Structure formats: structure tokens, C-alpha cells
Amino acid sequence: YFRGDYNIFFDGSNKQLLAFDEIQTTFAKTDNLAIVIAPDSREVFTPEILKLIQNLTVDSWQVPYSSRVDSLANYQHTEAVEDDLLVEDLLYEEHELTPERIAKVKNIALTEPVLKNALISAKGDVTVVNITVQLPEVDKTAEVQEVMAHINQMLAQYQQNYPNVEFHKAGIIAMNYAFMTAAQEDSATLVPTMLLVILVFLTIMLRSFLSVVATLIVIIGSVIATMGLSGWAGMFLSTATVNVPTLVMTLAVADCVHVIATMRQSMQNGFSKAHSIERSISLNFMPILITSVTTAIGFLMMNMSDSPVLRDFGNLSALGVMIACFLSVTLLPALLTLLPVSVKQPASQSGTDFMDKLGDFVVLRRNVLLP
Template structure:
């Protein structure tokens, strides 16, 4: 092996690494951030296929922007405010990417007169005289006029499927128009606004987490090694790892999602862990009197296999995310696993190359006496863990039992904007629309006329449709409902001279008389987007207040039961669809995906331990200290009211893959000590003292890296950082308190009795 560790080969490795860094930096110019709700849809799902066909026929349910405008005077019927809103609509309609706008002041309805039907503004020219009539109009109340009567809504329909560049451009143009006409008097909600906000925040967080992790890790390395050498060299390795991983993501044509913003933090801490274990062993060998090359080779032999195993198990933790049908989560698993293996490769190639070319770190070698501090602490920990085996086992058994009860009570739940803090301005805008305009969460129901029983001019068809809509409004909580029935309501109102009390389904005799108006209404472009006369398909859409996925799952069960009854009675078919329903569907499969991912991770780690030790008992010993922290985290989630959702479900497999590293290093060291033919209790003690310091240091580094994520604006990142940090802390506790006892009872005690 000596022939490979030469200055010539070291220079070759560093030259290749330098070239790779330059190439990666050049590639990162094309790195993109992406936040698209549709990427979170379940893939290869019949519900998604149905939605895509439905969207192709009737259009999307989120290509709009809502603008809430509030006058400074507080009176929405003020003439100056009405003129300002009119100017806003005029300018908006002049934009090429805007399809149409609608506000209370531009809404017109047909009204029958002696000269025939003509369009008339819902709000008359002198609104002050009809204030009560305006506020109680079903076309305006909580649709285009807020519940508190202090704001109005402008609905902006824009071109579908706008690219990121085009949507940002459109948002900039709209914002400019609003600032010019109604400065500081508006709020916004919608896809282009949310996407722009999220991506800007993601960019800031990507830079923040990378720099914060870099700084914190540097501090911990300096505290651990008290040397500039011990800081800059490990940090250089992780920087190369992060740059290379991000460059490969770009080369493969992927973008950075909200989950992927934490990749630099993960790779920093995982990469540092590899280097710390290698550095610690290298310094131990130098202190024992070995030459530099012999010390490097010895570190390779003793640490290499364990570090490879830990890298593989961490990869397994991330790769189990591929069990998810959600694209961004599966991609995140790939990216992180790739980065973990890159960290291992660079730690065992670039790092040794630097060690070969650099002189021995004399200051670090002089600090060998500093190990006495660690030895005192670790000896106490070792003695405590063996003297209190029964108490510790009973204590952990009780905590695990309580945590399992908590896990059984965990609820799967999700909200559309749960990723943002309650104090976030974008979240506050969303809540405003929820409270004042009947909700922002889209609702979609596909309908189909049974042509043998129904037609678009058949009165019974609309009676059945109204029964469905009444259920949606009264039982499900759908507001602002749009359907072909609106054409009937408008025709009836027009026939009765525009009186708002007749915005309803007429009796059968009146229905026959309004058919000419109905035909005109069905030909209206907005109504035609709700109806396909050739196939008999139609659309019922609206908005609901976002009550959470758990409540909507129950509501959907009741809705489906009602649909079954109504379909049997009327022959009309209905099927729920839409973006929020698909997101809820993802969360419904969370428990299955999470359990499958964990089982795969357990099996893979168990297989590795089985191959290494060829002992089922050692497999069990390796898994127990790492399963317990996961169970405790589940219990803590219940205790603190944290729901199971996309952002929290993935934590378990990630945390397991990272936390098991310390156990593997401990068991690998134990295996080496056993090979030295020492008494087994001495081998266990030497393992505790030898691996203990590295386990504590690397865990502190990992903890410090992940805990920075609690400063994220996104709840998903916050929970990931918090819960993984707690899991790592608990994993250290179980490794240092339970693992020695498990090895003593399962291995050492038996062998000692035999000997």
C-alpha cells in the first residue's frame, strides 16, 4: 500500500480535485431554484391522470392572481377608489399575459328589457343610494366584496403554464400598476406571487445555511483541534463535496427545491464527520511514534471500512426516500446520497493527499495530553453504563412504551401554506383571503351528464346539479361556486329584470320561458369553460377555507358517500379532483411510505452488520440503539403536537441513516480490539475510550449543522433541523449508555464465563 501514498500521486490527486472544482464552479452558473406545487403530485397515479385530462379540457385551477384592494378612506364605494380600481383593471387588461380581470365595478350581468337583453353593471352609477343592495348581492358578497365590507377583490386570469421568467415578469408589471394606482392599499395571493416569494426565500436560505453551517463547523473544529490546520483542511474537503454535488445536480438537469436548500448543511456535517474520524486516528498514530505515511496507512486500515459502512448506511437512509411517489422528495434522496458518497471519496483521496504534502501538525501532536480530559469523562460514562445496566434498561423500556403510545396517536395532517410561519407576510395575506373572501384553497368536482337521462336543456339535469352544489355549500364548506348552473341563475335573474332575489333555479315553467336567455348564457366564454356539450362533462369549482388535510379526508368520505347516493338517484356522475386533493392524497400514503423506507433501512443496515460480524445477535445489538431514538422522536412529536406530514415523515429515515454511523464506528472499533486478543472487558473499555471522543465530537458537529435549520422560514426545514438534531442527541445517549451494556450482556459476559 505504501507505493500509493507518495508525493507524486498526492499532487496528481490535488490537480484533479482542483480541475474538478473549477469545472463545478463554472457549471453552477446554470443552477436554478424551483418551487412548483405540481411536482409534489403523486406520480403514476390514476387520480393524477384524471386531473391532467380534466385540466386540459377545462383549464387549470391556479392560473390566477387575487388582488385585495382597500381604500384609504375605508369606503369601498368612494368615487376616487372606484376610479382607481377602474384604472388598475384598464392597465392590467393591456398586459399581453393577462387574459381577463374581474372586480365588483367591472362585473356585468344580462338584464331583460323591452328592447331585448342587455348587459348591465351589478353596481349602479350611484352606489351610495343602493349600498345595502350591493353588499347583499350573492354575486358580490364574500366573492368580490370582503366580509367586513372594507376591501374588494380583483380577479386576474393570466395565461396558463407561464415559465418562471414570464411569471416573474408579469408579477413585476402587475405590482408596478398597483403601486402607481393604489400604493400600499393591496394584498395578493396566487401561483405567480407565491412562486416568486418562495424562490426568493429559498435563495436567501440556501446562502444563509451554507454560510452558517460553514461558520459553526469551523468553530467546532477549532474547539476540537485548536489549530488552523485542523480547521481549514477539513473545511476544504466539504466545500469541494458541496460544489461537486450541486454541479452534478445542475448537469443532470435538475433544480433546487425547497427540500434541497438544506443539502449544503447535510453535506457539510456528513463530510466533516468522515474527516474528523480520519483525522483523529491519524493524530493518534502520529502520537504513538509512527511516521507520517505509516500513520496515514494505519488510519486508512482502521477507519476506512467503518467510514465506508457509515457512508453506505447514510446513503441507504436517503435512498429510502425513493419509496415516495413525490418527485422532489425522491430527487432529494438521490442528491443527498450522491453527496454523501462524494464526501467519502474526497475524504479518502484529497484529504490524505494534503496530509502527505503538508508537514506534521506539531501543535496538534503537542496537545496529546488534552486527551486526559476526554478520558476522565469517558471512563465515568463507561463505568456508569455497566454498573447501571438494569436501571438503564428499565428506564429506556418505560420511555419507549410511552413513546409508542404517542406514535399510535399521531395524526397525518397538512395545510397548503403550512411551510410559512404565522408571522410571515405571505402567510398573513393568505389568511386575509381565507377570512374575508371565503377561502383560497381550490375545490374541483368533475361532473358528467348521463345523456340517456339528461341534456343541457333538461330541467331535471339542473335540479340534480343544484342538489350537489347545495351539499357542497352547506356540508363541505365550498364558497364562490362556479358551474353551468350559474348560467341558469343569471338567465333567471335577467328574465326578472336583474333583481338579485331571483339569482336562483326557477320552477320548471319559468325554466322553459328563459331558455333563449339560457342559450346565450351557455355560449358565454366564461360559462363554456365549465361545460363540454359534446361529451356531457362539466366542472364545479370553488374555494374552501383550508381546514387541514385530516378534516378534508373525513369530509371527502362523506362527500363520496353522498355522490354515490345522488348518482344512483339521478344518473349524474361526479368525481373530485384538483391540486389540493392530490396533495392530500400524498399525505394519506405517508405512513405506508415511511414504514417501507424504515424497513428497507433496517434490513440494509442489518445485512451489513450480519456480513461484517456473521452474528444475528450483533445485528440486533446494532439496531436497538438506533431504533430507540426514532421511537422517542415519534413520542415527542405527539407530545408537542407536531403532525405527521411530508416534511416530518422523511425525518425518520434520514435520521436513522445518519445516527447509525456512530454505532458502526463503535462496533468496528470493538471488532478491531477483539482482534488484538485482549480480555473482552478491556476490549470494550478501549473501544469506549477510543471511539467515544470521535463519536461525541462528530455528533456535536452534526448537531450544530442541523440545528441551524431551525432558523429557516419554512416549517419543513425547521422541523427537519429540530427533529434530526434531537435524534442525533438521543442516538449519542443510547450509544454511550445502552450499547456497552448490550455488548456486555450479549457478548462479553458469555465469553468471560466461558474463559
């Protein structure tokens, strides 16, 4: 399952989080969602926009788990009328929005310290409808999604009715939802894109469809094994760990390319496929193992982090690296043996000569290239 709320970034023993939880327990634990209203005219105090604020304030009470709505419309303004005190909504519905009434509302809103730079900008060009939400926290991720689904549907209707007004979402609820959606959208786009890029470049470099197929099987197997073990261990996906599949794919490709490239080079020199695979494994086993182990150790150092999700990211990455290493020296040779992989003898040495010259150029001018 996926979690995107800010609490996952802090350990249960974090002093700051414990102090924050104590404050919320002592007083009140609330989350908020602010709907920012920004008219294209840069003027909030018009009949159309003020009526919009009134309607949006009323509709915001229908948001799931909402316990309070604050806006210019329902701000309790107090004024003295002779010997009486009159307390009413700043945008009381029974008052017609005449120019005189709007001017009075504007004067009150821009001079009242409680409202200025809180519910209305100092220039009067942007205002806010703030919704206080009390989540049951049985399943906070699902509850946040429920709130945001209602908000998005409501604002879509308002955007259609008021095309000259921009609506923005802010607050803790919107931030948690943004974390979740950004990570999930990245996972849905980056992983397939990564596979496509790998497929294209492997095809160009290896020039063997079956070698590419073998590599993709190892890559996908490494990712599935890593994420499967994380789920079996009861770990949840977060904005950090959702990037693990992309990382594992990158490292798995590096391992596979070394094995396949050495095998193909040996086959081009006239050796049999079986001998070439055996020779490739014998030459690349220790380099792949050392690289994987040192990389895994580096990721395991993230266990020194105070953030649980960063520790999870380090552990899953280290696990994925070692799984990719294991599959590249076991599953990959077996696939290469079973698949009818063949190589063509190079027509000329021009490509090899170019790479040799490029290597010599880089070594001779290393001080210039790496100042």
C-alpha cells in the same frame, strides 16, 4: 436550472394530475393571480378605496399574459329600469362616487351571491382584484417570474400612493413564485451560513487552521461534485433538491472530523504524522463506509415516493453521501499529508478528565436521560 411550479411534485403518470390536465384541456387552462386589498380603516366602500379598485383593475390588464380581470369595478351588474334592462360596470366611471352611489354599490356587492365572499368579504373590509393569466408554458418558470416582476413593480407604486392600504398576493402564480423565491433565498443564505458555522465550530474543536482548511476543501468538493453530476444528468433544482448541499455538508463534516480527531490524538501520543494518518484511516475506514452506505440506502428508499422531486432528493443525497465518504478517505488524507499540520501537547488532562466524567455520567444515568 430551477423549477418551482406545483407540477414538479407529481409524476407524469399520476392519475389525479392526468385527470386535472384533461379538465384543463377540455375546458380552459388558466392560472390566476389575486391582489388582495385590505384598507387599514377596514372599510372598502370609501371614495378613495373604490377609486383605487378602478385604477388597479385598469392597470391589471397590462400584466403579461393576462386574459381577464375581475373586480368590483368591472362586475357586470344588471338592473331593470322600467321596461329596459340596464347592464353596466358596478363602478361605472361616469358615475360620481357620491355617498348615495357608494351606499348603492355596497348594498349590491354585499347581497350579490356572485360577489359576496368571492370578490368582497362579508364584512366589506377586504376586496380582491383577480387576474386570469394564460401562460404559453414555453418556459413556465421564466413566465411566472415575468408576471410577478410586473406585479411587484405595479404594487410597489400603489403602496407608495396608498400607504394606508395593505396589498397581498395570492393564487397559483403567487404560490409558484413563492416556492421558487423561498427555495432560492434559502440556498443563498443557508449554504453560506452553514459554511460559517462549520468553520467556527471546526476551529474550536480542532484548534488547527490547516485541518479546518482541509475539511472545507473536502466539504466544498463534495457539494460541487454532487450538484455538478446532477446538472450533467439533466436534473433540475427544486424546492426539495435545493437543500441537498446543506445535507451533504453536514455528512461530509462528520466523516472528516472522525479522521482528523483520531490523527491528532495519535500525534499527541508521540506518533509521526504519516503514521497517525495511516492509523486514523485504518481505524475509521469501515465505520465511515458502513455509516455512509447505510445512510445512502436510507435515502435511496425515497425512490418509493410518488413525488419525483422527493425521489431526486433521495438520489442526490445518497450520491452526496458516497462522494463525501470517498473524498474523506482519499482526498483528506492527501491534504493532511501535504499541509504542515501540527499539534500541541495538552498542558493538562483536565479537559480529558471532564469528558471522561461526562461520558460516565451519561452511561450510568441513561435510563433517566432517555426515559
